[in-house]
Ligand SMILES: Nc1nc2c(c(=O)[nH]1)N[C@H]1C(S)=C(S)[C@@H](COP(=O)(O)OP(=O)(O)OC[C@H]3O[C@@H](n4cnc5c(N)ncnc54)[C@H](O)[C@@H]3O)O[C@H]1N2
């Protein structure tokens with residue numbers, strides 16, 4: 001086995017910068033509209049035609065010339081000759097002339113010559129059948145030009161970029177694409193991310209818990225976080241602590257064509273952390289001590305795939321909370337970059353810290369809860385849960401309690417209660433953050 005790889009020190013920003021340079025946005029693929037919810041547009045979408053494509057009626061009523069009916073009142077109606085009926089989906093057979101009206105349904109094309117529609121409710125259609133004038137309609141109220149008429153292109157004008165590249169498709173976005181005639185759209189391919197747990201102590205949920213064993217929880221957390229970040233998890237199970245087992249799993253991942261491999265554990269200084277050696281043999285690896293808490297030991301590098309590709313590997317620490325924090329801070333931005341999502345980083349918002357906090361030279365991502373104080377309207381944040389051990393890097397249940405990370409800078413030894421600090425809200429989509437803190441919009445770019 002080769003000698004122990006060198007361990008380098010990195011700040012969070014240095015580590016993230018080094019990691020992100022290894023990732024590019026993935027190429028486009030065509031996705032059918034029904035499958036495209038939540039997908040990211042790979043290209044600007046330009047409108048091939050107007051929406052609506054033609055001038056049409058917004059109401060069921062009579063197409064008229066507004067000038068003809070400008071003096072109409074219920075007592076002195078204006079009588080117009082009804083010359084046609086136009087249904088939605090139909091087309092007018094001739095233009096409308098002065099003194100004429102055409103019955104028209106909502107969505108039907110407004111005939112040339114007509115400039116307004118009078119609703120049935122304001123015509124003799126409301127009268128008893130025997131009182132209605134034959135072959136005529138009595139108009140009871142005036143309309144102005146344009147009333148109840150929807151102009152061609154008033155929704156979307158032909159040639160405009162209606163959805164820019166990078167848009168994450170919503171139900172409404174899919175509707176706009178359908179209205180423009182796209183049966184499928186170019187979307188950024190979703191990154192496939194291999195998830196590998198390492199360690200002889202691990203057993204899967206559902207297997208018996210023998211002495212000295214613990215359950216593999218990182219695989220499930222990481223797979224779910226990959227999905228949340230816009231990727232597709234490819235679970236690879238557990239690699240046992242042998243060179244052959246781990247090498248085999250790495251090769252399996254590469255053969256599956258993953259865009260990235262995320263491992264957990266084996267990156268610190270324990271006797272059995274040969275993971276480092278195996279990874280170093282499979283590519284060009286770096287082993288870092290990042291000034292972050294938890295999540296200090298981190299491995300990053302490029303694996304050599306048999307087809308010649310370089311596949312980035314991120315080796316997260318084993319401790320479940322350290323793995324979670326390192327995923328959020330380093331893996332999530334990389335996945336979002338591949339997926340074409342912006343902003344790559346989770347925006348932070350400000351909340352008022354409820355208790356004194358001490359820190360020791362690393363940037364501390366503290367498990368926290370944020371809420372809005374009913375009286376002051378302020379956002380508040382607390383790092384104290386029921387358990388005294390809430391900040392331990394193995395206390396996974398504290399991450400269930402937490403809805404945020406409170407970020408304590410590495411430069412600060414003591415943050416007094418009452419200080420406004422930066423927090424990252426977990427599980428809140430980026431577009432919803434301005435609802436919680438209106439100042440967050442500045443982070444959107
Ligand atoms: N002498 C030192 N010891 C440790 C240091 C150090 O600097 N000097 N760093 C500590 C820190 S910080 C962390 S974080 C851990 C990281 O260690 P590894 O990444 O090498 O991971 P392991 O030692 O293999 O495991 C740590 C812990 O996590 C549990 N684990 C591992 N995989 C899973 C999984 N898939 N699901 C659930 N839990 C998992 C494992 O059983 C251990 O309890 O090292 C400290 N030690």
Ligand code: MOO
Nearest residue numbers: 294295296322393
């Ligand atoms: O990464 Mo360790 O504490 O920093 O859990």
